[in-house]
Amino acid sequence: EVQLVESGGGLVQPGGSLRLSCAASGFSFSTYWMTWVRQAPGKGLEWVANIRQDGGEKYYVDSVKGRFTISRDNAKNSLCLQMDSLRGEDTAVYYCARDMVPFESWGQGTLVTVSS
Amino acid sequence: SYVLTQPPSLSVAPGKTARITCGGTNIGSKSVHWYHQKPGQAPVLVIKYDRDRPSGIPERFSGSNSVNTATLTISRVEAGDEADYYCQVWDSSSARGVFGGGTKLTVL
Numbered sequence: 001e002v003q004l005v006e007s008g009g010g011l012v013q014p015g016g017s018l019r020l021s022c023a024a025s026g027f028s029f030s031t032y033w034m035t036w037v038r039q040a041p042g043k044g045l046e047w048v049a050n051i052r053q054d055g056g057e058k059y060y061v062d063s064v065k066g067r068f069t070i071s072r073d074n075a076k077n078s079l080c081l082q083m084d085s086l087r088g089e090d091t092a093v094y095y096c097a098r099d100m101v102p103f104e105s106w107g108q109g110t111l112v113t114v115s116s
Numbered sequence: 117s118y119v120l121t122q123p124p125s126l127s128v129a130p131g132k133t134a135r136i137t138c139g140g141t142n143i144g145s146k147s148v149h150w151y152h153q154k155p156g157q158a159p160v161l162v163i164k165y166d167r168d169r170p171s172g173i174p175e176r177f178s179g180s181n182s183v184n185t186a187t188l189t190i191s192r193v194e195a196g197d198e199a200d201y202y203c204q205v206w207d208s209s210s211a212r213g214v215f216g217g218g219t220k221l222t223v224l
Contacts (some may be wrong), residue, residue, distance in 0.1 A: 035213065045151075045159065045202050048212030059211045062117075095158060101206045101213060102149035104170060106158040 002105040004096050009110030015112070016086050022079040022096030023094055030054075033100040037079050038092035038114065039109075046092075050100055063089075081110040084095040086114045120216035127222045134190040136219045140201030141184060148186040149168070150179060152199040152221075159202065163188060183214040190221075198223045 022034070035050040049060045049070040058070050069082040078098050085103040091114045097103035121139040128134040138148060148166050151159035161170050163179035166186065176191045190197055203216040 037215075042216040044154075044200075045204075045215040047204075047215060050213065058147075061212060088210050100148070101204060102161050102164040103151070103159070103204075104164075106160075108158055 002098065003039045004098065004105055004107035006094060006096055006107040006110040009094065010024060010114065011110045012057070012086055012112045012116055013116050014069070014087060017082070018086065019023045020081040020083065020094055020096075020110060020112070022081075024079065024096075024098070027098070027105075029072075032098050033099045034070075034072060034079045035103065036079075037095045037097055037103070037106075038090075038112075040092040043092075048094070051079070054112040055105065062106060064081075083112070088114050089115050117215050118171055120203055120204070120205065120214055122149055122201075122203060122216040122219045123216055124217070125191075125220045125222065128190075128193045129224045130193055130195060131194055132141065134197070134221055135191050136188045136190075136203075136221065138186040138188070140186075141206065143186050144181055144183045146181075147166050148179065148181050149204045150187050150188045151202045152197075152206065153202065154199045162201075163186055183223065195223050197221060 003025045005023045036048040050069045051058045051070045067085045093109040095109045096107045098105040143151040153159040164183040167179040178189045180187050201219045
């Protein structure tokens with residue numbers, strides 16, 4: 001069974017940093033693109049970033065480019081999202097999802113709250 | 117950047133057919149995927165590549181895609197279908213994933 005488990009969310013002040021992790025199991029992690037999607041409270045889904053199987057290609061939504069960094073460790077079946085210079089508008093539930101598209105598997109999400 | 121437009125809401129009586137649209141410039145040339153999401157839960161893929169149903173998704177769910185509009189059709193709507201529905205594409209020209217704004221389906 002495919003499992004994606006996010007962790008690392010919490011409350012952080014504006015301008016602060018947070019590192020999210022996604023532990024993957026039940027599939028061959030190194031053979032899939034991986035993606036982060038977020039959802040602000042009461043809002044719709046927003047694609048954030050994705051990363052190729054070998055980490056050699058990475059893409060970001062414009063609003064996080066230069067502030068967020070997606071990475072992966074295939075040996076540990078782990079996906080990460082380093083979030084720096086956080087803003088109030090980054091407040092959201094962050095989901096990791098398997099593949100580039102479509103997303104047949106999602107984690108349960110981790111809540112990031114940016115507030116003073 | 118590529119934009120997908122969905123109606124914010126749709127209300128349908130039980131047993132009737134719901135059609136949720138997703139508009140985008142020349143969307144017919146892209147592969148469209150649909151998700152539903154119930155409160156407090158992660159999204160679930162219900163249609164992939166315009167019209168394919170993942171395993172476990174009832175035959176009542178179907179999809180189509182042509183020219184500038186993709187459509188998710190739910191036949192014989194049930195109370196359990198009440199959820200937010202999102203369309204999605206991969207925009208290769210910008211190398212970005214794109215979601216529609218979502219449609220809240222209410223079963224009367």
